[in-house]
Amino acid sequence: MSGTEQHGSGGAGRGPQEGWPLYEVFVRGKRGLNHVHVGSLHAADDAMALGHARDLYTRRNEGVSIWVVRSSHIAASTRDEKDPFFAPSADKVYRHPTFYDIPDDVPHI
Amino acid sequence: MTTPDAAEEEHQARFDATIARDQRVEPRDWMPEAYRRTLVRQIAQHAHSEIIGMQPEGAWITRAPSLRRKAILFAKVQDEAGHGLYLYSAAETLGADRADLTARLIEGRQKYSSIFNYPTVTFADVGVIGWFVDGAAICNQVPLCRSSYGPYARAMVRICKEESFHQRQGYELLLTMMRGTDAQRAMVQDAVDRWWWPSLMMFGPPDSDSPNSAASMAWKIKRHSNDELRRRFVDMTVPQAEKLGVTLPDPELRWNEESGRYDFGTPDWSELQRVIKGDGPCNAERMARRREAHAEGAWVREAATAHAAKQARRRARRAEAPEGAGV
Numbered sequence: 554m555s556g557t558e559q560h561g562s563g564g565a566g567r568g569p570q571e572g573w574p575l576y577e578v579f580v581r582g583k584r585g586l587n588h589v590h591v592g593s594l595h596a597a598d599d600a601m602a603l604g605h606a607r608d609l610y611t612r613r614n615e616g617v618s619i620w621v622v623r624s625s626h627i628a629a630s631t632r633d634e635k636d637p638f639f640a641p642s643a644d645k646v647y648r649h650p651t652f653y654d655i656p657d658d659v660p661h662i
Numbered sequence: 663m664t665t666p667d668a669a670e671e672e673h674q675a676r677f678d679a680t681i682a683r684d685q686r687v688e689p690r691d692w693m694p695e696a697y698r699r700t701l702v703r704q705i706a707q708h709a710h711s712e713i714i715g716m717q718p719e720g721a722w723i724t725r726a727p728s729l730r731r732k733a734i735l736f737a738k739v740q741d742e743a744g745h746g747l748y749l750y751s752a753a754e755t756l757g758a759d760r761a762d763l764t765a766r767l768i769e770g771r772q773k774y775s776s777i778f779n780y781p782t783v784t785f786a787d788v789g790v791i792g793w794f795v796d797g798a799a800i801c802n803q804v805p806l807c808r809s810s811y812g813p814y815a816r817a818m819v820r821i822c823k824e825e826s827f828h829q830r831q832g833y834e835l836l837l838t839m840m841r842g843t844d845a846q847r848a849m850v851q852d853a854v855d856r857w858w859w860p861s862l863m864m865f866g867p868p869d870s871d872s873p874n875s876a877a878s879m880a881w882k883i884k885r886h887s888n889d890e891l892r893r894r895f896v897d898m899t900v901p902q903a904e905k906l907g908v909t910l911p912d913p914e915l916r917w918n919e920e921s922g923r924y925d926f927g928t929p930d931w932s933e934l935q936r937v938i939k940g941d942g943p944c945n946a947e948r949m950a951r952r953r954e955a956h957a958e959g960a961w962v963r964e965a966a967t968a969h970a971a972k973q974a975r976r977r978a979r980r981a982e983a984p985e986g987a988g989v
């Protein structure tokens with residue numbers, strides 16, 4: 554995913570396309586699957602972003618549904634991977650089924 | 663408290679560990695400035711090549727000999743536009759600006775692949791481009807699917823899936839021509855003769871003269887050297903040429919029992935340098951066409967911007983209007 558902080562408005566005063574916002578594109582490959590991020594594109598508005606996303610990312614039936622969202626509207630966790638942001642999930646081993654000792658002769662568990 | 667230097671060292675150590683573990687670097691990670699610069703240059707150059715690469719084949723869309731060939735060629739050229747856009751998108755995750763990249767291409771400040779500065783003089787060239795040029799692109803790009811920079815690697819996965827169609831349609835086109843008249847067969851051989859050496863040059867200068875390669879390989883941006891990729895291309899292509907019934911224009915080309923690979927001659931590196939410097943047969947034409955296309959598209963971009971602004975104003979007015987008041 555493109556980090557929001559790296560993309561401003563593309564710079565003012567450099568002509569129309571330059572001002573078109575960046576959109577991130579998410580495609581649902583088929584029914585039953587989540588939308589997955591596939592890339593980005595520039596468009597003047599949401600409708601154009603959808604049309605371009607279809608032409609660019611689903612030329613071979615790669616999707617049954619598309620989401621586009623302005624990159625600047627995405628909030629993301631900080632770039633530093635040792636950030637304490639994910640730390641709380643590391644020390645809660647009791648969230649995993651393997652944490653619990655169950656005698657071997659208990660069926661189906 | 664850590665000093666800025668200590669923090670920098672820690673960042674570097676974590677980056678090195680990511681590369682060493684063969685994990686991917688992602689856009690928001692810290693990365694050395696030189697790594698970022700190298701990637702932006704390589705990805706942009708790659709993107710520009712896809713975009714300029716539409717021209718030599720695009721020139722034949724209106725003159726394709728059948729509706730079937732026209733539809734195929736159209737789809738192929740459209741794919742190349744898509745490849746360019748996937749790659750620009752990847753470059754933007756590194757902080758590059760799309761408009762700036764376009765400007766760099768148009769103003770000649772960034773390069774594109776030398777191969778697209780050769781003319782397509784007959785329809786057989788369309789077939790040979792698919793076979794050689796897209797074939798060479800596949801050799802280059804399959805290893806790039808494991809490139810250390812995540813968005814680049816992912817773009818390459820998409821691209822490689824599409825390149826296989828490109829190569830096969832070219833080869834099939836040539837097979838068809840080879841089943842035709844003597845004149846058609848001669849046309850295929852002529853195209854092979856003209857495109858073979860420039861295609862070998864696509865892999866870049868020899869390793870002994872490729873100063874940036876070592877760093878790119880250490881960073882795992884590139885996985886194989888230019889010479890190794892060139893050899894792979896030759897090994898892949900020679901048996902295909904035999905099946906097709908054409909001769910590759912290299913008297914030194916022969917099977918080497920010992921290495922289990924083909925030996926082949928040396929491309930004319932001075933020609934490659936000339937073409938890279940701007941002095942190939944079509945450099946000026948390609949650049950002029952790209953600039954023209956950008957200028958001709960200006961009104962479309964302006965109209966789309968105006969339309970989007972009008973729609974936004976209408977939506978705002980509708981939102982303000984009291985309920986039931988109409989629009």
Ligand SMILES: [Fe+2]
Pocket residue numbers: 712741742745799821
């Ligand atoms: Fe391509």
Ligand SMILES: [Fe+2]
Pocket residue numbers: 742796799824825828
């Ligand atoms: Fe291609």
